[in-house]
């Protein structure tokens with residue numbers, strides 16, 4: 001350290017010390033700062049630019065999932081050992097993420113969180129995150145559903161009222177047909193039945209107002225925003241692909257429920273799948289595609305903000321979370 005700096009530091013230190021009352025250092029109680037209450041909140045949003053589009057991840061909160069009871073085509077031992085590599089157990093606090101796309105002309109919300117469906121157990125923070133991110137529910141022009149499961153559509157409607165009063169809800173026609181037909185509920189396994197009631201309740205006010213729009217598989221929905229059919233997890237499970245200035249981001253919905261298990265082993269399925277062999281096949285295909293082509297991926301249940309890239313590894317795939325960045 002140069003002599004001048006050392007001298008300056010020393011004289012600053014002496015001045016600071018001599019300003020303290022003599023007994024102050026040793027005896028003053030340190031209570032004032034320690035009494036500040038712990039805040040225990042998170043900011044709830046994360047933002048990045050994709051070309052000219054602003055992308056904002058919105059946290060709907062988390063829900064704790066018992067992976068050893070929910071994951072299928074694997075074993076509890078295998079789940080435990082893969083989770084341990086991430087310093088986690090089989091019970092894992094799992095993110096519920098939604099995403100905003102501001103194209104400069106329109107404000108699009110991808111999925112709407114769980115609303116009140118999980119009660120105290122999780123979810124329901126989407127509106128607080130939206131507000132923290134600088135937007136109001138009234139500002140949303142369209143909600144693009146990756147699928148109609150409750151943790152993606154429950155936040156659309158509360159007490160029978162549309163939460164997004166100016167938004168049109170978009171979903172694949174197979175998805176709407178499947179979940180809105182009571183005959184399918186009767187034919188489905190017991191564990192899926194509640195989802196039919198939740199789907200009807202979530203979509204009802206939008207359908208009644210003529211603001212439920214369905215599309216057929218792969219469709220251009222807005223300039224730079226298109227849907228891609230990825231049936232399996234549900235019959236109309238959809239990716240939304242967003243492109244601006246040669247950059248691409250894909251919103252993946254429920255391709256991953258347990259990142260530390262399904263990335264290394266894409267064959268692992270989940271009880272929520274309507275067609276689990278088809279879901280596993282899609283997962284293997286899109287993992288390979290994303291790792292080969294290096295586009296951005298935004299996923300509903302990868303740890304918030306759930307935005308990153310996939311990389312091929314010796315066994316399966318790995319997740320490369322987005323580098324922290326300040327949009328400019």
Ligand SMILES: [Zn+2]
Pocket residue numbers: 149151152253254300301
């Ligand atoms: Zn989900």
